[in-house]
Amino acid sequence: MDKLIKSKRIEGEKSSHFVKLLRYSSGELYVQLEQTIFGQPDKHTVKINPAQLIDISETLSIYAEELSFLMDNFNRDIIxxxxxxxxxxxxxxxIxxxxxxxxxxxxxDxxxxxxIKNNVEIIEGINMSAPKWKFRKKR
Incomplete structure (x- = not known):
């Protein structure tokens, strides 16, 4: 059985990722990346050898630099x-x-x-202002 050492959850708009540092029963360490897409029951898992982790992270950082013009607009929608x-x-x-x-x-949107995701009921079209008093002029 693998033992969990550390984990981090990264949540996106349509999916979430778990990055886990695990230890095999033999004592070796490895990284497991697990993706869960909202609305789908199955999970996708990738196990990464620690020897290749530095090369993978460098490659991902290069790709992030190349895609930085897209990331500025994309990150604005993630709250x-x-x-x-x-x-x-x-x-x-x-409000x-x-x-x-x-x-x-x-x-x-x-x-x-x-x-909606946080189960907050949305009611729109209700005027929240106080009613205006109508004064009549005495004759």
Whole structure:
């Protein structure tokens, strides 16, 4: 049986990844990368030999530099955990999705998806302002 030493979860928009450092029963270490795509029951797993880990990480960093122009636009749609909590708490205080998109600079669809993902009920079209008093002039 393999023993888990460390693990890190990386969550994306449509999938999550677990990067695990494991020890074989023989004592050797290896890295396991596990991908779970939301909406699909099966997981994809890759085991990486530690001797090849440096070469793989260098190759990935080179690819990241080449794709940096795409990453700037892509990372804007991924909301960090701290901001997710702020957006949810602000929405629950009564701020509309449109105002949240202006405040946090995310698309309305991304905020709506975040709220749905966190099981927050979305009710729109309700006027939250206080009723206006109508005064009548006495004659």
């Amino acid at each position: 960090k955990k701290e901001e997710q909590q702020k957006i949810i708490s602000t929405f629950l205080k009564g 509309s999705i449109k105002d949240l998109s202006l405040q946090f600079r995310y698309k309305e 991304a905020i709506r998806d975040l709220l």
